[in-house]
Amino acid sequence: MSVLDHLWARGCAFLGTRTAIMGGAMSWVSERHLVSAISNAGGFGVIACGSMTPALLDAEIAATQALTDKPFGVNLITMHPQLDELIGVCVAHKVSHVVLAGGVPTASAVRAVKDGGARLIGFAPALVLAKRLIRIGADALVIEGSEAGGHIGPVSLAVLAQEILPTVREVPVFVAGGIGRGEAILAFLEMGASGAQLGTRFAAATESIAHPRFKQAFIRANARDAVPSVQLDAQFPVIPVRGLANDGTRRFLAHQAETLRRFQAGEFDREAAQLSIEHFWAGALRRAVIDGDVEQGSVMAGQSVGMVTAIQPVAVIIAELIAQAEAAHAARSGACVPDAASAAA
Template sequence: MTRLDTLSARGRDFLGSTHAIMAGAMTWVSERNLVSAISNAGGFGVIACGAMPPHILDAEIAATKALTDRPFGVNLITLHPAMADLIAICGKHDVSHVVLAGGLPSGAAIEAIKATGAKLMCFAPTAALAKKLVRSGVDAIVIEGSEAGGHIGPVSTSVLAQEILPVIRDVPVFVAGGIGRGAAIAAYLEMGASGVQLGTRFAAATESVAHANFKRAFVRASARDALASVQLDPRLPVIPVRALKNAGSEAFAAKQREIANLVDAGTIGLAEGQLQIEHYWAGALRRAVVDGDIESGSLMAGQSVGMVTSVMQVAEIIDELVGEAEAALSNRAA
């Protein structure tokens, strides 16, 4: 057994995978093809449910199971109006792991997921919240730093790891955000992580259904191109989104000003304004990923995008990451 195997044993046992490398759930990207490819290559794929209605998730899980006999998870958004039905769908298919994102889950949701027999993973932005989730029965924690792509929190991965890894020992903890090389995986495992989660590198994989234009934009980009959106009006709090800078980024600023003016005029309320902002991101992401519109669409990417230098097969990405992690650990031991 290698040093890497020893350090990642808890994460590998928890996931049921060869490597303790999870894939981040990316809307429009993390579907049957990419998820099954990651699991088949020894990693752990995760379906992004996003705003899917229950019947679509039902079909997606069934299609993924037809492509792999390895474990994979399903990511559910806590605010989804059909949460109970989505959990039931996961239970129907004996989904082994459910990942909850988008806010603090309700006690009812936690109980319902645990009742299906699935292992429950949740995101924790602070040590205090991580402890609360563990007390609530969550089986594993994911900590994701601001270097990640898509909706992000305010704290970097390295700071979260230093804050949370020493105090959360009862359950496995997976580290995410800005990870693009195996040496970083090795470092976080040595700090006490059970495994890691990557999104950006897999988004540009051969098996990703993302448009070729989307992948080419990732290959061309550097870390400094992946910028977090700015909130313009304190009355319209929006979770920052990290994406590659383009005309769509500028359009989002204009959209915020437009909605603020509508609120000022009394045309719409604050809640409706926030909803329109979220709908903007959903539509812009689809334009980029599905339609290949890399000018006005949203190119959600983490700062690790600078380490995407070519479109590679999933198995090649995982083999490279594992090889780099093993080499880093061997060098330090030497």
């Protein structure tokens, strides 16, 4: 048994996989092709339901099951108005794991997932929420740091890991946010994590349906290019989202300033001003991912984007991560293992 087999045994047993590497749920990206590729390569793919209707999710799960016989999960947003129906779709398809994200799920949602035979994974951006999720029935947790792409919390994974991993032992804990190399996975496993979740590395994978311009934007970018959305005025909150700085992010600042001016001039009431700000990015993620508009669209990416240097098949990415982790452990113990390049070849 290799050191990785030992360190992530709990995570692999929970997911039913050969490796405890989860794919992050990325809207428009984490669909049947990428999800099945991750699962077929020994990882754990996760469908991003996002704003899908029950009918669309039903079709997506069926299409994914046609491409893989390996376990995969479905990520549902707790605020979705049809959450109960979406859970029902997952249960009908016998999806093995359901991720409830975007807030603390209700008792009825937890009961529906677990009574339906699925394992429940929750997101814990703080220790107090981790403990609460375990109390209400979460079977595993993902702790995601602010280094991640997309919607983010305020605390880095480095801090969350120190707060949560030594304390939470009741359920497997998977780390996420800014992870791009196997050495980091190894370090978090040694701290007590059961596995890791990656999004940004997989978004630019060969099997990802993201537009070629979207993937090339990742290859060109550095870590410092992945920045959180800026809130101009405390009166009008902006949900923090990390993505690549572009013309769209600069226009968003100008839009906030103009909206604030119109509010102060009495042209907008507070509600209309807030809606104007919130609606600025409507459809922007799809424009970037599907249409390839990487200047005006929302190019969500984590700070690990600087480690995306090529478009690679999912299996190569996972092999590379494993080889890097094993090489790092071998370097400490004086052993000799193949390097990442030869292992991925």
